[in-house]
Amino acid sequence: MTTATASPKIAWGPRVNLDGVENRFAGTTVAPYSPPVPGIDNLGITSTDTFYIPNHGEVVVDFKGYVRVVRSEPTAGDWNRATVYTNLIELYMRGDTVEAGAIAVTLNPDFLSAGALWTPPCDAECDKPAKSCRMAVNAIFHLPRVGMILFNKEPIELTIDDVRSIPPAGNPGLGRIHEKLPLYSRSDPDGPPVADITALKFVMGTYLEPTELECLRQDLRQVLNV
Amino acid sequence: MTTATASPKIAWGPRVNLDGVENRFAGTTVAPYSPPVPGIDNLGITSTDTFYIPNHGEVVVDFKGYVRVVRSEPTAGDWNRATVYTNLIELYMRGDTVEAGAIAVTLNPDFLSAGALWTPPCDAECDKPAKSCRMAVNAIFHLPRVGMILFNKEPIELTIDDVRSIPPAGNPGLGRIHEKLPLYSRSDPDGPPVADITALKFVMGTYLEPTELECLRQDLRQVLNV
Numbered sequence: 240m241t242t243a244t245a246s247p248k249i250a251w252g253p254r255v256n257l258d259g260v261e262n263r264f265a266g267t268t269v270a271p272y273s274p275p276v277p278g279i280d281n282l283g284i285t286s287t288d289t290f291y292i293p294n295h296g297e298v299v300v301d302f303k304g305y306v307r308v309v310r311s312e313p314t315a316g317d318w319n320r321a322t323v324y325t326n327l328i329e330l331y332m333r334g335d336t337v338e339a340g341a342i343a344v345t346l347n348p349d350f351l352s353a354g355a356l357w358t359p360p361c362d363a364e365c366d367k368p369a370k371s372c373r374m375a376v377n378a379i380f381h382l383p384r385v386g387m388i389l390f391n392k393e394p395i396e397l398t399i400d401d402v403r404s405i406p407p408a409g410n411p412g413l414g415r416i417h418e419k420l421p422l423y424s425r426s427d428p429d430g431p432p433v434a435d436i437t438a439l440k441f442v443m444g445t446y447l448e449p450t451e452l453e454c455l456r457q458d459l460r461q462v463l464n465v
Numbered sequence: 466m467t468t469a470t471a472s473p474k475i476a477w478g479p480r481v482n483l484d485g486v487e488n489r490f491a492g493t494t495v496a497p498y499s500p501p502v503p504g505i506d507n508l509g510i511t512s513t514d515t516f517y518i519p520n521h522g523e524v525v526v527d528f529k530g531y532v533r534v535v536r537s538e539p540t541a542g543d544w545n546r547a548t549v550y551t552n553l554i555e556l557y558m559r560g561d562t563v564e565a566g567a568i569a570v571t572l573n574p575d576f577l578s579a580g581a582l583w584t585p586p587c588d589a590e591c592d593k594p595a596k597s598c599r600m601a602v603n604a605i606f607h608l609p610r611v612g613m614i615l616f617n618k619e620p621i622e623l624t625i626d627d628v629r630s631i632p633p634a635g636n637p638g639l640g641r642i643h644e645k646l647p648l649y650s651r652s653d654p655d656g657p658p659v660a661d662i663t664a665l666k667f668v669m670g671t672y673l674e675p676t677e678l679e680c681l682r683q684d685l686r687q688v689l690n691v
Binding site for chain 1: 474475476477478479480517522540548550581585586597599601618619620622624641643644645647655656657658
């Protein structure tokens with residue numbers, strides 16, 4: 240349930256090749272202003288999401304977890320001209336709430352969450368320009384204690400500005416949400432939205448140890464009781 | 466090609482019933498702060514879209530055309546509490562460019578473009594609050610002179626603030642685009658983006674005469690040569 244599938248309904252960008260691409264964990268050297276060879280980045284992540292729930296109000300949840308992101312071959316050898324395409328292939332974040340217990344966020348396999356890192360055209364001639372990063376993400380929000388599973392239809396657009404190295408480990412980012420992004424219930428997917436995300440701030444973490452990744456995967460299985 | 470289909474890949478919101486819903490044209494009376502009975506609004510629209518085309522640069526295009534929007538039964542009888550769901554069921558805008566001749570924008574039938582008008586929760590207790598309006602739209606950009614057809618995957622989020630009557634005829638609106646929204650080519654739909662929308666400002670027009678709608682539909686057929 241956490242990994243991207245081969246046949247999503249829709250892919251938000253080009254599918255990035257996974258064959259033979261190496262996993263990157265703690266200890267990986269990252270050079271600034273250098274388009275790296277392809278890799279699967281295993282990174283921590285934290286996110287503070289604000290939800291609006293009708294007849295209840297606003298709920299702010301601090302999430303912590305991991306992402307696995309595969310990066311494409313850069314489209315050019317030099318930093319200024321290189322675009323790098325990305326797919327989010329695995330995601331788990333957990334937030335604990337008083338109201339609803341543990342909330343687990345995983346990838347929605349109906350979509351290929353995808354993005355890119357690129358140099359804004361107006362900066363392409365600068366010396367060592369910052370890159371921009373965007374990714375369109377479809378997630379599932381599991382609330383096992385209250386027996387609810389929510390999901391977004393319109394992708395959550397996650398952006399990171401001022402990217403000086405790839406991956407942008409340690410950078411803060413924003414979900415670009417204007418007023419609200421609707422969430423739907425898995426038990427009534429064609430019905431009206433049941434909640435909204437009204438704000439989302441995240442921070443990309445650094446490379447994980449393989450054992451940290453396994454602990455987080457085990458935690459997910461416990462939360463979902465699978 | 467301009468109308469929404471029964472079986473899109475994905476619907477961005479609830480499907481609004483069309484059976485027995487009346488068309489609204491010029492002459493329709495619109496009362497402020499009143500949730501109206503369902504209707505199909507036939508409205509003019511203008512939009513100024515900015516595109517970024519690699520190896521070419523920025524192109525700003527002024528579009529003009531029409532929309533047909535079906536509105537749901539309001540979820541409540543009073544203005545403050547009513548949410549109204551909308552589906553964009555027909556769209557045509559035309560922009561004429563030096564570089565590529567006429568550009569025709571129509572609906573993408575693979576998606577159900579959908580949205581809502583609602584009162585921001587913090588304003589629900591105010592006297593005569595303004596509503597907000599959002600719609601997620603997937604379009605096709607036809608460039609017949611250069612033989613290109615482009616489309617967006619992530620929906621374009623069109624928003625109108627300060628809505629005092631439904632429909633919000635005459636209101637200005639914005640496409641909520643952070644840096645860029647990628648466009649893909651119909652001839653290589655799984656490939657990398659070929660252009661971006663970098664900005665979008667629109668103005669909802671007023672109700673059309675039925676003859677104006679027919680003239681615009683005829684213009685579309687001529688532009689597309691069908």
